[in-house]
Amino acid sequence: MNISRFLKTQNVDPSRRSFLKVSAGTTAGLVLGVNFGGIAAQAQSAADAALEFNAFVSVTPDNVVKVMIKHLEMGQGVYTGLATCIADELDADWAQVVCEHAPVNTEKYANLLMGQQGTGGSTAIANSFMQMRQAGAAAKAMLVNAAAAQWSVPASEIRVSRGVVTHGTHSATFGDLATAAAQQSAPDVTALTLKTPDQFTLIGRDDTQRKDTGKHDGTAIYTQDVKLPGMLTAVVVHAPRFGGKVRSFDATAALARAGVVNVFAIDTGVAVVARDYWSATKGRELLKIEWDDAAAETRGTTDILAHYHELVETEGAVAASVGNVSDTLSQSRDVQTLVFEYPYLAHAQMEPMNCVAKVDGAAAEMWYGCQSATGDQAAIAQLLGTGIENVKINTVFAGGGFGRRANPASDYVLEAVRVAREVQGTPVKLVWSREDDMRAGYYRPAYVHKLTAALNVNGRPTAIQVRVAGQSIMAGTPLAAMMMVNGIDITSVEGLSDLAYEIPERQVELHSPTNGVPVQWWRSVGHTHTAFSKEVFIDVLARKAGDDPVAFRLGLLKNNPRETAVLQLAAEKAGWGTKELPAGWGRGVAVHTSFGSTVAEIVDVSVQGTSFKVERVVAAIDCGIAVNPNVVRAQVESAIAYGLSAALGDEVTMTDGTVDQDNFHTYRVLRMDAMPEVEVHIVASTNAPSGVGEPGTPPIAPAVANALAAITGQVITRLPLKLA
């Protein structure tokens, strides 16, 4: 069967497929079929007898290569990507490789770009590409040295291929050699010779099956599925307004409900602990709570945004400056201005936030999709007044994250600990309902931007002024030291302060007002809004100049070969200027660089009256070496869908401080009928890998807006997009 018939974006070498099916079956028994006596049962049969070669690689006598994954698998494919880098240098057979989430050990498992153990910023592959390859190469050297000693032959003459070590008539599996190899001294990783790209056997291949298995048959285990002996389930009623506190509560009726075990107040609300989720939920409905709103945020989003609109009319803190923009603007005869508005956004990952905690005196054990291992561990230890060595975290798959699970305040994690310490020694699963999840905040902040450009006689921009108003994500977090310079939160202006287009004079100013709404990064962080303003604005300038939008951009990217190449590839593949559109369709483009990677997207939309449909997206990405091209394409498809959801419908609003949305009927995310056909093209590269999970998101909304403008003439400057 020809797969390409079914999936336009996937190329698979059919000769590999029967092998891969066998391999998926072989490993399934090891990583799946987990029936909890404890979560650590994951890959238990391998773990029992695994011989550790280094922090990342163990081999069992029965020939399983166990790989420790230092990042959270939340769908982005880190199990597959990191294991690929190790297995390639190790010359393992892909079928013999199983993955397991690493425990918290900041020294061993730090994100090398963050200095702490954690996942985010599209850095999983970028920070560990060399580290994983070195770990694989070091383990291989130990296997080879063990074989050399056993066979009395020179190590240099030994060959390793697909999990088999050979010399002349000698042959051994990794499992055969594991015990002896584990006793070899670990080589100096910097002295190892790593493969050149032409020697890769797994890196760059399309057809290796993902290692995060069990997701097609319900056997994959998420936090929601964790079951421990005697475990209780908790729900927490939060204040209806951010910053509200419990004044008093009456739990009489709740405690009388069957299944309810305990009710008590904690810092973040009132907890109902029960034998199961439904009993907890029914108990919660019977609670009577009086809230104290004295310190609560009581404004609505209309007021907050009105304030931001006032702010962008005033000078802000200077985030970037070249030339004398205000003079040039005041002297220019041709000035173009646009004001943009962006709503708060919820992450709305499919698995509502949850966390299992067990507190026993000064010791805590946790089970959840942990994204910020170092940060969460430290926060838990601080709350309990104990040392980090007393906080054990077991990481399981996360049902999506998009930024939410790496909460700088460890909000949901500490809430679980606060509940668990009231029922000492008993494991408790904290479960947020969808309504809890959607109303708990930590949103992508709302923003208003004002862009003003001075244009020369040819319509080319000679100076640009950008003003951004919106809450800082980083202020007050542990990352502020790294991400804030002179009070400027880099993530509020990224993508504009480092503007790719060559405009001689430019100034970026920032207002970072504070309010009570909790905010956080959301897939692609500042680029979620900066790319929209930049790309819609540049399109307006192109049309005003009577230029083709691609040609106009290329004219401003003459010293940026990477964006030029990616834009040209997308344009060529989409048939820009050559492939005709049906009547009533429009085509738009956007290009943007984020997390070290450049993505261009070209969108075709069909319009009927005030409704429209995104029909087709052609994307091109330069992310350096694509460790697994199929995963890269999957991530770009996903990033497009996620960004398109926000472009078409996502929006959190507040009335008098209360969030108006509560579930998927009011927070309208993308469904299948609105998903366009997506084609992803990867620029061939031998550069080190850069980000993949996020860079596909920024260009989609502006490309759609530009396509709509092309066919309707309406320039939409507010998200989500609506035609008049």
Place this chain on the structure above:
Amino acid sequence: MAYQLTINGQTHEVDVEGDMPLLWVVRDHLNFTGSKFGCGVAQCGACTMQIDGVATRTCVLTVANAVGRNITTIEGLQSPQARAVQAAWVELQVPQCGYCQSGQVMSATALLEKNSAPTDADIEAAMAGNICRCGTYSRIKAGIHMAAAQLKNTGGAA
């Protein structure tokens, strides 16, 4: 109160309140955790099971109303259509985070059990109630077409 349920061809007895949704009976009391909780209001489809062969949101179906009916969860899927769908899901590497995929597989299977050659429009209609925040919709659609083709080629046996 005690209820008898027929799940994946086997009889299970549970002692729960009658208003408890089937999803929570199955997850919290019978320990089948393949069916997921996503919204609680029949909006996202993560909890989808087959009730008498019909894809049903079990987060709003009470246990009292599930008595005497044929309940199939992801753990009990056995039909040729189900096997073809799951094989296609692996082949095309459909899942990302995977949390919604049990529900997607249940809905896709129910579709193919009624319609052996669905069009894109049929698929969109049948899958409209299943949200995927990772946006794997294109691969889901491709997977359903692949499963349908596979079933046709093998005369209905996956």
